[in-house]
Amino acid sequence: MTLDSVLDRIDSTLPEALDRLMALLRIPSISTDPAFKSHCDSAADWLVSDLTALGFEASKRPTPGHPMVVAHAPGDGPHLLFYGHYDVQPVDPLALWDRDPFDPAIEDTDRGRVIRGRGASDDKGQLMTFLEACRAWKAEHGRLPCRLTIFLEGEEESGSPSLVPFMQQNAAELTADLALICDTGLFESRTPAIVTMLRGLLGEELTIRGPSKDLHSGMYGGIAINPIRVLSKALAGLHDASGRVTLPGFYDGVTELPEAIRAQWQGLAFDHARFLGDVGLSQPAGEQDRTPLEMIWSRPTAEINGIWGGYTGEGFKTVLPAEAHAKVSFRLVGEQDPHAIREAFRAHVRANLPPDCTVEFHAHGNSKAGHMRIDHPAFEQARAALTEEWGRSAAYVGCGGSIPIAGYFQTILGMDAMLVGFGKDDDQIHSPNEKYDLESFHKGIRSWARLLAKLAA
Amino acid sequence: MTLDSVLDRIDSTLPEALDRLMALLRIPSISTDPAFKSHCDSAADWLVSDLTALGFEASKRPTPGHPMVVAHAPGDGPHLLFYGHYDVQPVDPLALWDRDPFDPAIEDTDRGRVIRGRGASDDKGQLMTFLEACRAWKAEHGRLPCRLTIFLEGEEESGSPSLVPFMQQNAAELTADLALICDTGLFESRTPAIVTMLRGLLGEELTIRGPSKDLHSGMYGGIAINPIRVLSKALAGLHDASGRVTLPGFYDGVTELPEAIRAQWQGLAFDHARFLGDVGLSQPAGEQDRTPLEMIWSRPTAEINGIWGGYTGEGFKTVLPAEAHAKVSFRLVGEQDPHAIREAFRAHVRANLPPDCTVEFHAHGNSKAGHMRIDHPAFEQARAALTEEWGRSAAYVGCGGSIPIAGYFQTILGMDAMLVGFGKDDDQIHSPNEKYDLESFHKGIRSWARLLAKLAA
Numbered sequence: 001m002t003l004d005s006v007l008d009r010i011d012s013t014l015p016e017a018l019d020r021l022m023a024l025l026r027i028p029s030i031s032t033d034p035a036f037k038s039h040c041d042s043a044a045d046w047l048v049s050d051l052t053a054l055g056f057e058a059s060k061r062p063t064p065g066h067p068m069v070v071a072h073a074p075g076d077g078p079h080l081l082f083y084g085h086y087d088v089q090p091v092d093p094l095a096l097w098d099r100d101p102f103d104p105a106i107e108d109t110d111r112g113r114v115i116r117g118r119g120a121s122d123d124k125g126q127l128m129t130f131l132e133a134c135r136a137w138k139a140e141h142g143r144l145p146c147r148l149t150i151f152l153e154g155e156e157e158s159g160s161p162s163l164v165p166f167m168q169q170n171a172a173e174l175t176a177d178l179a180l181i182c183d184t185g186l187f188e189s190r191t192p193a194i195v196t197m198l199r200g201l202l203g204e205e206l207t208i209r210g211p212s213k214d215l216h217s218g219m220y221g222g223i224a225i226n227p228i229r230v231l232s233k234a235l236a237g238l239h240d241a242s243g244r245v246t247l248p249g250f251y252d253g254v255t256e257l258p259e260a261i262r263a264q265w266q267g268l269a270f271d272h273a274r275f276l277g278d279v280g281l282s283q284p285a286g287e288q289d290r291t292p293l294e295m296i297w298s299r300p301t302a303e304i305n306g307i308w309g310g311y312t313g314e315g316f317k318t319v320l321p322a323e324a325h326a327k328v329s330f331r332l333v334g335e336q337d338p339h340a341i342r343e344a345f346r347a348h349v350r351a352n353l354p355p356d357c358t359v360e361f362h363a364h365g366n367s368k369a370g371h372m373r374i375d376h377p378a379f380e381q382a383r384a385a386l387t388e389e390w391g392r393s394a395a396y397v398g399c400g401g402s403i404p405i406a407g408y409f410q411t412i413l414g415m416d417a418m419l420v421g422f423g424k425d426d427d428q429i430h431s432p433n434e435k436y437d438l439e440s441f442h443k444g445i446r447s448w449a450r451l452l453a454k455l456a457a
Numbered sequence: 458m459t460l461d462s463v464l465d466r467i468d469s470t471l472p473e474a475l476d477r478l479m480a481l482l483r484i485p486s487i488s489t490d491p492a493f494k495s496h497c498d499s500a501a502d503w504l505v506s507d508l509t510a511l512g513f514e515a516s517k518r519p520t521p522g523h524p525m526v527v528a529h530a531p532g533d534g535p536h537l538l539f540y541g542h543y544d545v546q547p548v549d550p551l552a553l554w555d556r557d558p559f560d561p562a563i564e565d566t567d568r569g570r571v572i573r574g575r576g577a578s579d580d581k582g583q584l585m586t587f588l589e590a591c592r593a594w595k596a597e598h599g600r601l602p603c604r605l606t607i608f609l610e611g612e613e614e615s616g617s618p619s620l621v622p623f624m625q626q627n628a629a630e631l632t633a634d635l636a637l638i639c640d641t642g643l644f645e646s647r648t649p650a651i652v653t654m655l656r657g658l659l660g661e662e663l664t665i666r667g668p669s670k671d672l673h674s675g676m677y678g679g680i681a682i683n684p685i686r687v688l689s690k691a692l693a694g695l696h697d698a699s700g701r702v703t704l705p706g707f708y709d710g711v712t713e714l715p716e717a718i719r720a721q722w723q724g725l726a727f728d729h730a731r732f733l734g735d736v737g738l739s740q741p742a743g744e745q746d747r748t749p750l751e752m753i754w755s756r757p758t759a760e761i762n763g764i765w766g767g768y769t770g771e772g773f774k775t776v777l778p779a780e781a782h783a784k785v786s787f788r789l790v791g792e793q794d795p796h797a798i799r800e801a802f803r804a805h806v807r808a809n810l811p812p813d814c815t816v817e818f819h820a821h822g823n824s825k826a827g828h829m830r831i832d833h834p835a836f837e838q839a840r841a842a843l844t845e846e847w848g849r850s851a852a853y854v855g856c857g858g859s860i861p862i863a864g865y866f867q868t869i870l871g872m873d874a875m876l877v878g879f880g881k882d883d884d885q886i887h888s889p890n891e892k893y894d895l896e897s898f899h900k901g902i903r904s905w906a907r908l909l910a911k912l913a914a
Contacts, residue, residue, distance in 0.1 A: 215736055224733070229692070235686070236689040280813070303686075307765065400678055
């Protein structure tokens, strides 16, 4: 089976592929809003129908929330599972859209042709790149180069409440040799990338209480403890002057970058001046002895995401408040243990409590960092495929945020996962005027066709 | 002229005095609400009428806000000016009152008889103690023991916008040998007190800005500066471990207590355990080498009155906010210079600013500490009069809050001021169910009768 004819077919049938994507984009499958429940169902039906037409044994699978779509097709090579999600973000504020978000269109822009509409990039456009690659293989050669399971979710934009139970209940059916996840992007919109490191996340909310009611600082100022002062002191003590987090044991399990990855990241020549300049900054503010890419991909952080207490309205009120609050989160890497760090944080706050103060903590979830096993041969095969398609050396990159599904494949199904995607930095996902570059869609399809060929080899 | 007959007359005419106070309390003279403007006017008219009946040459004097009442009466002794205010606080939340706030009544409670109603303590009941003392003197002896000017304001509860211009424009008419101010209380509800130290107040609001917009901590966490962290660090650095304020020069002009005052305060046996226990605290939280009374009366403070930034709603959002805010105030004593301390605070915050952060300050007013000149002979005369009436040694006390009028008499009119009042800690001024003890009213009138006799001597 030759790849070239598959690629040619992808090029010549792009208009039809676009028509199919447009049809899917017209379904307003907003998962978080109950008013759109039937549309989520319709999107699942559309996908079952398309996969069936493609020769898959496909079915819509009920959950307590929106349905899953699961499809199977035989093939010669290894067994791969492909994951994507058919639900989309809400569209408000609607007034900021230049067109109806569910009436998609191809638009010419000064940065090239784009597919405009909600879900174009996140994640309908991305998941269709894989389905179109399968379609071209099937049309050209009558069968797929690998055995495939397709697994499409309808709750990714609303917290995936049904995902873990569904994976647990259908573990045997969903387990394959490798999971492919298409929900990420190119590096700096130009370089093909495979995400191999995902930071974990730990959230804490705390309330520090002192006096039993708000006090007047004319009467009590100087003698009564002020919870805002206690909170400020505890939070200010989270970092030392060099930017390192001070919690005892915080860096346990944080590993240094492998030399090969370090060299690759240096080769990426990350333009941190532009990255920071886009948001009005000029200086990397993390640990002073780390590179900018390490700061956002491979180093852990402690961040204050919210703080409030006392009088916050117009004018002035000399109140000594009864309580003060903060929301704090930690990005985790390597083998950092979220539970140990939660305890270390709580111990730090308690150690900073003066007499008469109490603290109440509220946990906001936690996830360990994720690491793809890049010694799995599929990774170098995928890198080669992507490099051939995009004409730039594909990179193993990190991701500062969390993509829980990657961890679930590892922990629940015991399979490795590979994150490949073609989104660009300016796709405006989750925002008005979302778009997906025609180049991302076209070369994305071609990328998967090449990838399947390499993985089948 | 004998004092005894005056005191007897006060005792025997108390019912009529109460009737007059009730009439004044029925006028809803809420100064801050424009809907009550005509009622403020009525209260001023009522006082002009009562003072005229008392033999004063009294007039209502217009201002851009509510009118002042000024009245003069000849007398043999020194020229005294009496200050009080006829306006009252709003009454909301009305649902928390046990009766109509402007339908006052005498109530029996397990702590004795009280006059219940808005303004009973703050300040109509207090100002009427002085007028009733004058009435008794006049009735008994046909003339007053001192030359008197009465100066009553109608904007004290709404920031006194007309006060300083009026004092400046009428300086000659208002200047006397000594000002008497009746708007304070007994010490711990039991011991007669003359306030001789008032802390000053300096307010600052600050906004620290970093990124040009809110960022996602998955993308920028670790590389972007977080303004909440910058703010926490700056605020946490305001105090050292012993509770002292760290700003350079902050204690310039802070003087130690005179030995006589220190000894008197020790004699007061301040029950700080009860004072703190009432608000759920047990330990004085100020400078560790200071007594509780020093902390609230004679030591300066730095307090965070409000703080806010980032996500403060339900749940969790991993935002790195573009800005963070705080409101900070300083209670000042001695000769501390508010302008120098404002600059020291701003310099401290600026010194804590990392690259890419800016700070914007907004001044919220300032006042120096006030000191009454207790070497003026009137102070010991007043102390003796109060001690005779209440059967407890009257005390020179401090006041942690600010009473700007005392400073204005000194700075604008060049006259000393003496603060004497009979309010109790549980009077609930500014709150629902305000009351004034019948004892405060009755013994307050007797106190002023005695005071006038001593000052005339």
